[in-house]
Amino acid sequence: MKVRDAILGLKLYQAGKPIDEVKRELGLDDIIKLASNENPLGCSTKVCDVIKEFADKVNLYPDASNYELKKALSKYLGVNVENIFCSTGSDSLIKAICNLFVNDGDETIMGEVSFQRYEDSTVLMGGKIVKVPMKNYMLDVKGMVDAINDRTRVLWFCTPNNPTGSIINKDELFSVLDLIPKDVIIVMDEAYYEYVTDDNYPQTVPLLEKYDNMIILRTFSKAYGLAGLRCGYGIASEEIAKYINTIVGPFDTNIIAQQAAVAALSDTEFLKRVIDENSRGREYLYCEYKRLGLEYIESQANFIMVNVKRNDKEVFNELLKRGIIVRPGYLFGMDGWLRVSIGTMEQNKKYIKELENILVNK
Numbered sequence: 011m012k013v014r015d016a017i018l019g020l021k022l023y024q025a026g027k028p029i030d031e032v033k034r035e036l037g038l039d040d041i042i043k044l045a046s047n048e049n050p051l052g053c054s055t056k057v058c059d060v061i062k063e064f065a066d067k068v069n070l071y072p073d074a075s076n077y078e079l080k081k082a083l084s085k086y087l088g089v090n091v092e093n094i095f096c097s098t099g100s101d102s103l104i105k106a107i108c109n110l111f112v113n114d115g116d117e118t119i120m121g122e123v124s125f126q127r128y129e130d131s132t133v134l135m136g137g138k139i140v141k142v143p144m145k146n147y148m149l150d151v152k153g154m155v156d157a158i159n160d161r162t163r164v165l166w167f168c169t170p171n172n173p174t175g176s177i178i179n180k181d182e183l184f185s186v187l188d189l190i191p192k193d194v195i196i197v198m199d200e201a202y203y204e205y206v207t208d209d210n211y212p213q214t215v216p217l218l219e220k221y222d223n224m225i226i227l228r229t230f231s232k233a234y235g236l237a238g239l240r241c242g243y244g245i246a247s248e249e250i251a252k253y254i255n256t257i258v259g260p261f262d263t264n265i266i267a268q269q270a271a272v273a274a275l276s277d278t279e280f281l282k283r284v285i286d287e288n289s290r291g292r293e294y295l296y297c298e299y300k301r302l303g304l305e306y307i308e309s310q311a312n313f314i315m316v317n318v319k320r321n322d323k324e325v326f327n328e329l330l331k332r333g334i335i336v337r338p339g340y341l342f343g344m345d346g347w348l349r350v351s352i353g354t355m356e357q358n359k360k361y362i363k364e365l366e367n368i369l370v371n372k
């Protein structure tokens with residue numbers, strides 16, 4: 011079989027362990043999953059209603075234009091529908107961006123510890139990923155801009171950054187934007203946008219007027235709790251949006267996801283509860299980590315990186331045996347660390363209790 015050379019360079023994405031798999035493997039009933047930055051509060055009841063309502067319409071193809079969803083997003087964001095594109099999660103939009111801009115041998119630039127799918131999608135197109143070392147666990151924004159050369163096509167600004175949870179603040183962003191050549195695409199991956207509470211976080215939608223080489227990516231998978239339905243969107247110039255719309259499959263955003271996303275956007279009360287619970291959980295975990303003498307990275311997202319100062323694979327396995335799934339840091343090149351999603355308060359407490367048992371008993 012002859013596959014494209016670029017495919018040979020791809021690694022299989024290692025997702026968080028699914029709950030049912032852990033149940034099967036360890037014979038446990040009660041599992042807490044804090045591994046994939048999912049929403050522990052589920053989703054809005056308005057979403058559940060819509061899912062039931064559309065259950066008997068799945069014999070129909072979805073609306074290829076995403077009319078209702080784009081209309082709702084346009085109102086929410088204050089941009090024209092022509093500036094919006096949707097697909098099965100922002101993951102597939104990352105791939106579409108590479109389909110659009112990366113030729114064989116082109117480069118894209120990401121932070122050394124950032125979202126792996128930037129690398130996969132670049133490599134898939136025969137491109138080369140350039141990883142810029144982190145500065146104090148944050149993206150080195152200036153360093154990333156300094157790494158631009160004639161082959162650079164895309165800069166991946168992940169903010170809040172997965173897995174470190176740090177943001178690019180206003181000053182940092184504004185100090186580099188005019189240094190970036192117009193033919194380099196700036197991707198603001200804002201998958202965790204809704205969770206941010208720091209006033210120094212820049213609002214990027216108004217920047218699109220000046221920077222037509224900027225693309226903003228958002229998702230319904232995180233704060234809106236629709237990870238299993240697969241729906242993400244992007245905002246960019248009309249020209250970029252038009253191209254991306256020709257690349258993504260016409261029916262990629264399924265009929266239920268489109269309606270569910272509209273319902274999710276309308277439930278601002280649910281979103282507020284999610285954000286408040288997350289902020290409360292974040293503060294609780296900071297306090298507990300301090301009590302346990304563990305270093306952590308301040309996060310603006312729904313997960314925190316914590317340095318357990320032990321073999322992270324071992325601590326991951328010990329937590330797993332106790333029914334708690336997290337992500338070991340070696341997967342991100344951060345040995346000795348764990349990335350742990352913020353759960354409900356009950357889940358957070360159980361996790362801390364088990365973590366303390368493991369660390370004290372070693």
Ligand SMILES: Cc1ncc(COP(=O)(O)O)c(C=O)c1O
Binds near residue numbers: 046101125171199228
């Ligand atoms: C930074 C970042 N971007 C994009 C995604 C993709 O999310 P989705 O495809 O579910 O929209 C994720 C998922 O974890 C992420 O962490």
